[in-house]
Amino acid sequence: MELNSKQVTIIETAEKLFADRGYDGTSVRNIAEEAGINVAMISYYFGSKEKLLEALFSYRAEGTTQKLVSMLANKVLNPLEKVNMMIEYYIDKFYNQTSFHKIMSREQVASRRSAIAGLIQGFKKRNQQLIKEIIQEGQKAGYFTKNIDIPILMSTLIGSISHAVTTQHFYREINNLQDMPEDQFQKMMKKKLNAHFKFIFKAILTHEV
């Protein structure tokens, strides 16, 4: 789907508001006002509020899978290095697209907007398949142990990052970091989370610490 600049503005405004207030907590009027456009434009360009949400998913999901593909096709890295790369990639992705992931983590729970649920499910399935392949590659090559439950492992990665990102303010508060500048805080968190998950994945995949 080709998007003109006005459509992109709408989508990105919607993303911000959906993340802050939820899909149902955001009205098309809110979006229109924030984006500085006419209310009718949303129906005009996207057909409906729900279709706008779908468009947002397509907009953000596009590229993700292909990046994962190209990254994992790398011939030089060994399986553990690939896994570490994937960890880095996910942490970056969540921090760079916080709003989008807030929406996604909310929407995958709700069973109502089926078109969206289908999109998310398909998206996650594709990505998990890719990751499964690296891990199996590592298992075949003798790097990784057998009996690894990949969905649970991915839940650990994605669920944890998601939780950490969406509750950043809580982390700041509990550690008295309210005044640390956002970029410095993010840099620190990324570093900590990278070390944390690389340690965990190594332990699980190789039974070594």
Added chain:
Amino acid sequence: MELNSKQVTIIETAEKLFADRGYDGTSVRNIAEEAGINVAMISYYFGSKEKLLEALFSYRAEGTTQKLVSMLANKVLNPLEKVNMMIEYYIDKFYNQTSFHKIMSREQVASRRSAIAGLIQGFKKRNQQLIKEIIQEGQKAGYFTKNIDIPILMSTLIGSISHAVTTQHFYREINNLQDMPEDQFQKMMKKKLNAHFKFIFKAILTHEV
């Protein structure tokens, strides 16, 4: 707060609907219809829709902290056994109160309903403090390594379980388990998650696998 049986019915109906459709996606009329009561009853008993949500939080949160306290006051268990107990406890809690935790994970993201945000934050802070104490106890006794970032560790536990629970249907699908009876599935998942997190926590806390 003392609740009569009608109030409990309303709260539990609301819990189910809020979990399925989100707070903003659920109308008080939806709740009233589902609960088989008059719409006006919700305002009558709780004052407003938002106060109903608060009542739901009190209703579910009540007892949790005190269970955690009593459980951890145990004098017989060593720190690692206590940590394992806590892991079991959280996994049970999420499976027994799935709806409630879906709501909580959504609501802690949204920044708007401040009364709720405050409740959740306070609740989590109290619980983290308790867990911190066990871990510090283990550190003093020489069981656990130093430099453990407790909020990140708890994000890993809670974020992961939450993610696993809220995306069960996805786990079933990816493993072709759509036909497994719910209780059998749950039993299996609990067992897997227990093993998974006990392994992770042991690795992180003791640097042994």
Added chain:
Amino acid sequence: MELNSKQVTIIETAEKLFADRGYDGTSVRNIAEEAGINVAMISYYFGSKEKLLEALFSYRAEGTTQKLVSMLANKVLNPLEKVNMMIEYYIDKFYNQTSFHKIMSREQVASRRSAIAGLIQGFKKRNQQLIKEIIQEGQKAGYFTKNIDIPILMSTLIGSISHAVTTQHFYREINNLQDMPEDQFQKMMKKKLNAHFKFIFKAILTHEV
């Protein structure tokens, strides 16, 4: 109608609230809360909200006419003295029963609550008849000029006092009297209004100043 003390409490609370917020702007719950009684009591004692308003009118109107009658039956005073007495009486009445007169001046405008409209109309008719008699007595005795339009004269008295009383705060403000104690202010106003209306009535009735 015999009223017990609880009924009187309700009526007097209702009077205050009706005066401040209007009949439709006051809910039976407002009254019940303010009076410290159960909501159901209002229907229980008076039948309905509207009947409560009627009861209030009866409660306040009772005695007024008979006071007027007895006052004007006085054999010693001359007609102008009687008129002056009536002026004093009305000014006192408005100041002593401000709330009630606020309600009455509002309700006589509304055409909806017909039972009330009828009560007010009958009440005013009776009183005007009495006043008409004094004035005619004065005319027969040669004290007063002919061609006096009594309803217009009474509108001048009642409309003016009512307006002055209901806009007291405005009078205070325009004259920078916000800090004058209420009783002192009232005393001053009564004196001024008495002089003012006695002057006007004398001018109209006797063509002398």
Added chain:
Amino acid sequence: MELNSKQVTIIETAEKLFADRGYDGTSVRNIAEEAGINVAMISYYFGSKEKLLEALFSYRAEGTTQKLVSMLANKVLNPLEKVNMMIEYYIDKFYNQTSFHKIMSREQVASRRSAIAGLIQGFKKRNQQLIKEIIQEGQKAGYFTKNIDIPILMSTLIGSISHAVTTQHFYREINNLQDMPEDQFQKMMKKKLNAHFKFIFKAILTHEV
């Protein structure tokens, strides 16, 4: 504020209903039905029911003050003639805008809708200031006596006319004029009231009859 024809329809319908039933006694549905428009239009055009009332005040008040100003700037008339002109003006105004004045006299009593209360108070203050100027002009020129309490004098004019106008039906009944055509009745009343108030004002201002 520019008003389109639909907005004017809404305002004038609201005026009629507010006058008959009071602000709180009139629902936006009543207005919408009577005006033949959709309920949502009222919020759409005015924002809220209360803002509609404010719009009505602006709509009616607009022009009043400036008419008063221009009228009183007249260089040819002497002060008493100006006062008489003002009396004529007020009587006309009340008869031509009966509904509006019913609402205003009700609303200035209620202390709740503060935006409206402020509008009314400001409006009256401005007008009283203008009248004060003519009277002071007359005093300086030796036409009028000293010690005139202008707010009380204006209460007499406005309170009386207001009372007379809002209780016209009573005047008709008491004088058996129920069958007189409205315009003829009004013409008669205006004439009577003019004579009445010109007489009173002359008496007060000049101490002559």
Added chain:
DNA sequence: GATGAATGAGCTTTCATTCAT
């Protein structure tokens, strides 16, 4: 005699969407 519980009807306002231009 008195009242807490309950309710249908109504309130004002906002919703996403459509339509005429």
Added chain:
DNA sequence: GATGAATGAAAGCTCATTCAT
């Protein structure tokens, strides 16, 4: 292609009153 005007439907909440006890 773009938009201001308009709307039916639904939102959350309050209303006066009734009823079982």
